[in-house]
Amino acid sequence: MGDNLKINEIIDINENLHKLKIDELKIGMILGETINVSEKKILLKNDTITNEILEMLQNKETLEEVCVYKTKKYYNSDFENPENESVENKDYISGYNDKIKINVADTVAILEKTFDSISANLNQIFYKLGMLKGSNIDEIRTISKQLQEKMTDLNALINAIVFHGSGKDSIYRHGINVAVLSNLLGKWVGLDEKKVNLLTYSGLLHDIGKTKIDSKIFTTNDLLSEEDFNIVKSHPLLGYNIVKEINFLDKSVAQGILMHHERLDGSGYPLGLQDDNISQFGKIIAIADVFDAINSNRSYRKKKAPFEALEIIKKESFGKLDYKYSNIFLHHMFSYYVGKDVVLNNNKVAQIIQMDINDLDRPLILLEDSFIKLSLNSDLEIVEFVL
Structure with a gap:
C-alpha cells in the first residue's frame, strides 16, 4: 500500500499510549486499555473503536x-470521514494493524491447540455419559472452567472461530465453538454469571445426542x-435423555439441548415448539449453532462465503431465530470483523473498515490507497478472510 511503514519502523506500542478525552476519540483508533463499560460489557485492550463502541x-x-495507541500521524487523522483520509495515515493504520495481527495470529495458534485438548476431554465425557458410566456435574464444570479460562482475548477467540470453524468435527469441536459463542451471547444479553455458566454447559453438550447415531451419517459426502x-x-431428544440423568445438573441445561433446533415459527424439531415455549438457552444456542455450522467445512459441503453465516442469522431473525438475541449477536460480531484483512475477487488484499447491517457482505474497505464502499462497487466482492 503506497509507502507503507514496515513493522520495525513503527514506534513500540508500549511507548505509544496516550490519554485522550472522550470527545477526542475517533472511529478506527485502537484501545490501549481494557474498560468496564458496565457489569455486563467489557471493552478489551486492542479493540478497534467502532460507532457502537464510541457511543x-x-x-x-x-x-x-x-x-489509546496513537502517534502524531494517527492523532491527526479524520476517521469520521475515512474516504478523505490521507495516504500517509492510511499507511500508518495498515502498518500498525499488521503488528497487532501478528500477535493475534500467534494467540489463535495457541487457542487451536487448547481446543484440540478440550475436544479430547469432551470426547471422553460424552463416551461415559453415552455408556451410562456416570460422568457427573464436576467433570462438566471442570471442562467448562478450562474453556472459559481461555476466553480472555476475545479478538483472538473470535478469529479462531471465524477463520477455522469446527471443520469436519460436528460434535466435539463444534460443541466448543457453540459453547464459546453461547457464553458470549449470554453475557451480551445480560445473563448473570450462574446462568452464563449453565448456558456454557448446555452449549458444550448440545450435540451429545449425535453420539447415539451411526457416525456414517455425519461423515458421508452425500446429501x-x-x-x-x-x-x-x-x-436433540437423545441428548436431552442423556443429560437429564446427570445428578445435580440444573434442568435448564437439558432444556437447551432439547430445544436448540426449535424455531419460533414452529418449523424446528424435535417438538415443533413456538415462541415462548422455547427456552432461553434453546434460543441462544440456536444462533451460535447456526453460525458455526454455516461457517465450517463439513464432509458434504465446504464452508459458506465469508458473511453468509451472518446473513442467514439476519434472515432467520425474522420468524425463526429470536430477533432480539440475533440483533445483539450481529452488532457485537461486527466489531470483530472491523480491521480484518480480506481477499477480493481481483486477488488483492483489502481491510474492512466499517460494517453495515443492511448490506453485510458489502462493507467499507481500504484497498491500497483508497477507501471503497463495496455497496457502490458491483465489480468487487470479498472472497475470503486472511489471518
Whole structure:
C-alpha cells in the first residue's frame, strides 16, 4: 500500500499510549486499555473503536479519558470521514494493524491447540455419559472452567472461530465453538454469571445426542436422504435423555439441548415448539449453532462465503431465530470483523473498515490507497478472510 511503514519502523506500542478525552476519540483508533463499560460489557485492550463502541464510551458518565495507541500521524487523522483520509495515515493504520495481527495470529495458534485438548476431554465425557458410566456435574464444570479460562482475548477467540470453524468435527469441536459463542451471547444479553455458566454447559453438550447415531451419517459426502435426516433430527431428544440423568445438573441445561433446533415459527424439531415455549438457552444456542455450522467445512459441503453465516442469522431473525438475541449477536460480531484483512475477487488484499447491517457482505474497505464502499462497487466482492 503506497509507502507503507514496515513493522520495525513503527514506534513500540508500549511507548505509544496516550490519554485522550472522550470527545477526542475517533472511529478506527485502537484501545490501549481494557474498560468496564458496565457489569455486563467489557471493552478489551486492542479493540478497534467502532460507532457502537464510541457511543458506549460517550454514554459512560464516569469516564473522562481513554487510553489509546496513537502517534502524531494517527492523532491527526479524520476517521469520521475515512474516504478523505490521507495516504500517509492510511499507511500508518495498515502498518500498525499488521503488528497487532501478528500477535493475534500467534494467540489463535495457541487457542487451536487448547481446543484440540478440550475436544479430547469432551470426547471422553460424552463416551461415559453415552455408556451410562456416570460422568457427573464436576467433570462438566471442570471442562467448562478450562474453556472459559481461555476466553480472555476475545479478538483472538473470535478469529479462531471465524477463520477455522469446527471443520469436519460436528460434535466435539463444534460443541466448543457453540459453547464459546453461547457464553458470549449470554453475557451480551445480560445473563448473570450462574446462568452464563449453565448456558456454557448446555452449549458444550448440545450435540451429545449425535453420539447415539451411526457416525456414517455425519461423515458421508452425500446429501442426507429423508430417512437419514429424520434420524439426525432425533439427536436433540437423545441428548436431552442423556443429560437429564446427570445428578445435580440444573434442568435448564437439558432444556437447551432439547430445544436448540426449535424455531419460533414452529418449523424446528424435535417438538415443533413456538415462541415462548422455547427456552432461553434453546434460543441462544440456536444462533451460535447456526453460525458455526454455516461457517465450517463439513464432509458434504465446504464452508459458506465469508458473511453468509451472518446473513442467514439476519434472515432467520425474522420468524425463526429470536430477533432480539440475533440483533445483539450481529452488532457485537461486527466489531470483530472491523480491521480484518480480506481477499477480493481481483486477488488483492483489502481491510474492512466499517460494517453495515443492511448490506453485510458489502462493507467499507481500504484497498491500497483508497477507501471503497463495496455497496457502490458491483465489480468487487470479498472472497475470503486472511489471518
